[in-house]
């Protein structure tokens with residue numbers, strides 16, 4: 336763990352202001368009952384640093400939903416014309432997504448220049464969760480509701496401000512650049528941080544009990560043993576094939592390339608794709624190994640709970656609960672996991 340400092344509430348907007356010289360700064364704001372990332376422009380927006388993860392997954396800042404990846408047959412990728420992003424208020428369940436995204440886009444023998452650029456240049460300011468909403472189940476996947484890796488700085492909400500922890504050289508450099516904003520944290524502030532962390536952890540544990548969510552120690556082999564189970568058909572019955580569950584997921588990473596032409600130029604674009612969509616696996620000649628919706632639901636679970644644990648020794652789910660909130664068919668990953676574990 337790095338050194339801890341305190342950033343007072345009164346200095347927070349000033350800090351964002353300073354960051355905005357070098358970065359496009361995004362932070363969560365509340366709209367209705369949800370939190371959304373918003374670009375920082377001035378002090379009029381009220382940042383929601385604590386609470387829980389925003390609606391959008393962190394991956395949207397690293398692998399854009401729609402991106403120009405080639406233009407006019409040039410071997411050079413198109414220039415990135417915006418400042419790097421400073422993303423403030425990133426939660427532990429989003430940070431775990433990097434274990435999957437990094438593997439796919441940079442540590443797998445293939446290097447995606449856009450993703451790598453964003454990973455190198457963007458700044459991540461994490462934040463502890465200060466409560467749990469009904470859909471939070473990170474602890475079932477071995478994650479605490481506060482970041483412990485993959486951030487540059489981390490903010491823990493305490494009375495009067497934030498305990499700031501440095502997590503990287505980039506973060507350390509920022510603390511050194513603005514010494515008037517960051518003072519050494521007092522014992523009482525560090526205690527308040529630990530008390531809040533324990534309280535939030537208890538709230539997520541309550542969720543696990545309430546929704547009877549199985550924990551990851553029970554996941555080994557559940558897909559193989561349930562491969563021919565009726566559970567897939569029963570659970571997929573209401574699915575409308577919208578792809579929301581994969582688009583919103585911090586670990587899902589599939590994309591689709593297509594060409595576009597107008598009077599002036601040719602361009603190749605990359606857009607997010609979804610393995611829940613029928614044509615995703617269709618091959619030339621029209622054959623499709625996953626014609627039925629339940630096969631695609633099974634495939635989605637197989638990737639998360641069988642493929643990635645075998646290849647990377649990590650479940651490709653962070654317990655963020657976004658797919659539960661987003662699914663119009665009310666398909667609940669916790670319920671499916673519970674059934675798979677019980678039936679294994």
Ligand code: SF4
Nearest residue numbers: 584652653655656658
């Ligand atoms: S599968 Fe659902 S709960 Fe798990 S990380 Fe993806 S969106 Fe979050």
Ligand code: SF4
Nearest residue numbers: 574575577578580662
């Ligand atoms: S969000 Fe729900 S309805 Fe949409 S594809 Fe996923 S499981 Fe199906």
